[in-house]
Amino acid sequence: MEWTVATSAGECGTCRRSFTEREEYYSVIFSSGEEFERKDYCAGCWQGSPENAFSFWRTQAKVKPAPPRRFVDDSVLLDFFERLGESEDESKKRFQFIMAVLLLRKRLLKERSRRRDENGVIWLVEVPRLGKQFEVRDQGLSEPEIAEVLGQMGQVLNIELSADTPAES
Ligand SMILES: [Zn+2]
Known part of the structure; x- marks a missing residue:
């Protein structure tokens, strides 16, 4: 999976x-x-927000010389997840699956059920705080593959993401 990465300059x-x-x-993606x-x-x-923006949010420059504090509100992640689901693009669907794995681990998503169609497995997940449900296609990725993409995604969003990110609060 190729990602053009540009962290905050x-x-x-x-x-x-x-x-x-x-x-x-x-910040705009x-x-x-x-x-x-x-x-x-x-x-x-x-x-x-520019017309061709995929996602954007407001943030604050860090206080120096404190170590970089990388924080992004959960709602940014949920918004990103939702937008990825609106795309028909296969690479975004893969990415949405990885995002779903992350959000499930952060307990921002709940898995409701899984079903199978001719192409594989589809997860039905719910965002409890939005009362919305989404279908995400299982991309059959291994843990190392998921961890790698989460790392790249973290660089794009300029936040620390790891597969075992604990839930906030
Ligand atoms: Zn300016």
């Missing part, structure tokens, strides 16, 4: 100004084909 992608401590800025790209915008350059 710590500066606005439009005016190139470095973010100051605690400055609020916006763009998707083209199988690639995802990240771009950050300072508040001055932000004109709302």
